Amino acid sequence: MKERRHIISLLVENEFGSLSRIAGLFSARGYNIHCLNVAPTNDESISRMTLVTLCDDLKISQLMKQLNKLVDVVNVKDLTEETHIEREMLLLKLKCNKKQRDEIKRLTDIFRARIIDVTDTTYTIELTGATEKILAFINSMGKIKIIEMVRSGALGISRGIDSLENIK
Amino acid sequence: MKKMYHVQGRKPREYMKLSGSEIIIECLKKEGVDFIFGYPGGAVLHIYDALFNTDKIKHILVRHEQGATHAADGYARACGKPGVVLVTSGPGITNCVTGLATAHMDSVPMIIISGQVSRQYVGSDAFQEADATGITRPVTKHNFLIDSRESIAEVFKKAFKIATTGRPGPVLIDIPKDLTDPNVKINFEYPKKVNIRSYKPAISESEAKIQQAAKLICSAKKPMIYTGGGIILGNAHKELNTLVKKLNFPITNTLMGLGGYPATDKQFLGMLGMHGTYEANMAMHDCDVLLAIGARFDDRVTGDTSKFCPSAKIIHIDVDPSSISKIIEVDLSLIGETSKILKALNKSISPFLKHINKTSLKKWWAQIDKWKLKKCLSYKKSKNIIKPQSVIETLYEITKGQAYVTSDVGQHQMWAAQYYKFDKPNRWINSGGLGTMGFGLPAAMGVKLAYPKSDVICVTGEASILMCIQELATCLQYRLPIKVINLNNRYMGMVRQWQEFFYEGRYAMSYMEALPDFTQLANSFGHIGIQIDKPSDLEPKLKEAMKMKDRLVFVDVITDQEENVYPMIKSGQAHNEMHLSPTSKDTELA
């Protein structure tokens, strides 16, 4: 069966051990985690996780059931199942000489990124967008040397009135 | 003049002031716990001190923490109440890991309380510190590390709820020592209810879906019912019986499900799977509608999954949504407590019963009766050497099928499952999922404590029994007159069987050299030991052993070294490719 990329959103009890329970489920059952993001929500007792994994259809339905079964998981949804928006943030530190500065500035403008730190020898750039855009931007660096790269991993939210926080 | 007091409005609520340790004991009392299986140590001494003052809960001092977990497990499997374990930090809890994994695999409700080093030392590699919640996370249904005195009661309430509802399982509570300090007391009140928003164990199916299932079931020409441990854990045997009788369909049980349907009933085809009966496995392979209830399509049951029930529509009833289509994709699923779903099904199915094709069903039964004629469980009897199968058959006759039987893991376990016919649930207690050698004896202790008046037999092998033999001391201390039946073939028989079949008889490390004299060993623990080595002695001596109601009798039965368990489905083979004897080939069958 063909593997597809799935972006999964979870609300989990902000409790001791929740994160390792979820990470443990992935490693114990042989699922990969491509990227994972965890942060607080408006409700301080709950954290939101977004993770991306590659799975075939059979495996993903089993994974969703296993996630649902964890006592700490309040709600879980495979965003890939419906229309949703994805964003990722990139922080990129570039080594650049005088000659490269214009080129970097130009690319930054094209991608609507922002330069957020400058030194004699470096530029640091911030970019937000869908994962493809992030990748395209990184690819466009060409010969410019990337000193450091930080990606948030994908974040996702469903379109329209739906909310994962509507807990029945 | 006498003073008058007028109480206005409601009396202020009165709280008990208790220490953390006392709170733990109170929580256990509120949950109706009658036994704790445990072993003391530094991190739980405050709790033991509080336990000292109570006579409501009896503490059973085991001789190894693994024994505590298996004993609590056996207790829970026999009587349905959660088994409770109390151990210290570090080695105390690491010794419990096998027992937790055993209970987790077989969905047994248990509460394990482990001491932890005081909060200020957690994470500092303190003496006897181990990351208990980290180590046990994959082998528990859930676990807690308590971080305040105030939360103890709530955590206990949650733990009992999680352990006993939905698909049951073991729950660990790790509690730092400072929280059990006898000198710090707080208000205690045990919550009546607890709401865990993220925990939804109960789902109910719509009537429409139940009817859909009823219709599909009654459309079968060659039906088969396959049930597992979920019938026993879910206390659904009565509902199952009603359904099976209404339908007049054949039924098989998994290793975990034995006793869920009476083994002596004519609709019962015996156990299925790797060492299941010919008729059960053939009926699985040929059926056109399979009704699976409280079973999880374990690989020891399915054989090669690509050849599993090739022409059947499959309906699966289970309490755990993640069991559905996990191994075998099913056509229809009903999720919920097995007893509730079966009750609903029993109601809804009546109008559909008339659609059952009686002629096809009759033909199907005729086919099954033909398969039965193979008498797949027959074996060569001997006058000189004791056949292990005959030991179980004799036990069955002597106890009239009424005993609770625990087992270890190996050939003896399979023979016990095949030849002791369980008519009632909760009587057959074995580690089916994890296959833990060492389970049998401590599990039997738990069963005996739950049912002191019943016969409790541990069927074991000379290799398995040595893994928790130290519990013979516990049996003496608490006067637990279990009967240990050691099928002594001087081999790790099951390993030897595989080596014979798959490694051309190269018996690497499976011969049990340097065995102890089991009768003397039993004697030295203060019990009675007898050895049986002649077939003619088997019945009288077993009878004699069973008659000693108030003593633990260790019966060392010297059995045929070379006997193998049949039928057998070898790996990669299908249900209709069984080997019935050393010489039989699949082609010879059906």
Ligand SMILES: Cc1ncc(C[n+]2csc(CCOP(=O)(O)OP(=O)(O)O)c2C)c(N)n1
């Ligand atoms: C703790 C543990 N270690 C290893 C095994 C693998 N194993 C399965 S059966 C078996 C042999 C059991 O021998 P014995 O208790 O004598 O039973 P028999 O098969 O001879 O009846 C072994 C080693 C196991 N199931 N559990």
Ligand SMILES: [Mg+2]
């Ligand atoms: Mg043996």
